[in-house]
Amino acid sequence: MTQQTSSTAAGVVFKGRMMTLTVVEIRETDCEQIAAQIDTQLARAPGFFARMPVLVSLIDVLPDLARLAAIFHAADLVVVGVLDADEAAARAAGEAGLALMSSPGRGAENPPPAAPRATPAPSAAATEAETLDAAEDDSTPRGPARLVTKPVRSGQQIYARGGDLVVTSSVSEGAELLADGHIHVYGALRGRALAGASGDITARIFCKRFEPDLVAIAGCYKVADAIDEGLVSKPVVVRLDNDNLLIELQE
Numbered sequence: 001m002t003q004q005t006s007s008t009a010a011g012v013v014f015k016g017r018m019m020t021l022t023v024v025e026i027r028e029t030d031c032e033q034i035a036a037q038i039d040t041q042l043a044r045a046p047g048f049f050a051r052m053p054v055l056v057s058l059i060d061v062l063p064d065l066a067r068l069a070a071i072f073h074a075a076d077l078v079v080v081g082v083l084d085a086d087e088a089a090a091r092a093a094g095e096a097g098l099a100l101m102s103s104p105g106r107g108a109e110n111p112p113p114a115a116p117r118a119t120p121a122p123s124a125a126a127t128e129a130e131t132l133d134a135a136e137d138d139s140t141p142r143g144p145a146r147l148v149t150k151p152v153r154s155g156q157q158i159y160a161r162g163g164d165l166v167v168t169s170s171v172s173e174g175a176e177l178l179a180d181g182h183i184h185v186y187g188a189l190r191g192r193a194l195a196g197a198s199g200d201i202t203a204r205i206f207c208k209r210f211e212p213d214l215v216a217i218a219g220c221y222k223v224a225d226a227i228d229e230g231l232v233s234k235p236v237v238v239r240l241d242n243d244n245l246l247i248e249l250q251e
Helices: 031-044 065-074 087-096 124-136
Strands: 022-026 052-058 077-083 099-101 146-148 157-160 165-167 176-179 183-189 192-195 205-210 214-217 220-223 236-241 244-249
Touching: 031 065, 052 065, 065 077, 065 087, 077 087, 087 099, 146 157, 157 165, 165 176, 176 183, 183 192, 192 205, 214 236, 214 244, 220 244
Parallel strands: 022 052, 052 077, 077 099, 146 165, 157 176, 165 183, 176 192, 183 205, 192 214
Antiparallel strands: 205 236, 214 220, 236 244
C-alpha cells in the first residue's frame, strides 16, 4: 500500500528567505556582443562567478531573453529572472520561463511602469541618515583580525573567517583575499579582494596602492574595467552606499 505524507510531516515546505542576488545590466540587443562581453568579464575573475544566481536588468532594450538565458547558462551563471520589467519585457520573460522581480530604490535608470504604491518611500534624507548610521556603527562584534606579514603570492587564497584581514605587504595578481569583516592592505592590492564575505554591508576595503582585478563587499563587486583610471595605483577605501560600490581616494 502506498503511504501518504501527513500534513504534520509535509514533504514540501515553503519558507520565506532573503537572499543576495547579483544584478547584470544589459544595454544592447545583440546577443553575440552580449556573450562576448560576458566572457570578457568572467575572464577577469575565473571561478568567482561559477553557478552564481543573477537578475537581468534591461536598460531600455529587449533582447531575446530565451537566447540570453542560454548564454548565461553556457557561462555557468544561473538567470533567476528579470528585474523591474516593463510590460513587453514581462511577456518575454514569461515566454522564456523567467521570474519577475522588483526592487524599490534600485534600477532608477530603468523604472518599471508600476502603479503608485500605497506605502510611501522613505525620504532621501532619511535614507541617507540610515546609511550613515549603518556605516559608522562599529558595535557589531567581530572575531580577532588575521594578520599576514608576508607577500600574498599568485594562486594563494587567504580567508579571515569572522573578522578582519590585515596584510602588511603586497598582494600579487592571481591571489585572493576574503574576510567576513574589513580588509586592510598596506602594500599594492592586485588580484581579488572580497570583504563582508558573510554579508556584512558595513565592511570596507582599505589599501595603499589600488590595482585589483576585482573588489567586492557583501556580494556587490566591480572588476578592473569598471574602475576609474584615476583611482589606479592610489590609496583608496572601498565601501557600499545603498547597494552601490563606491571607491574613494583616502585623505
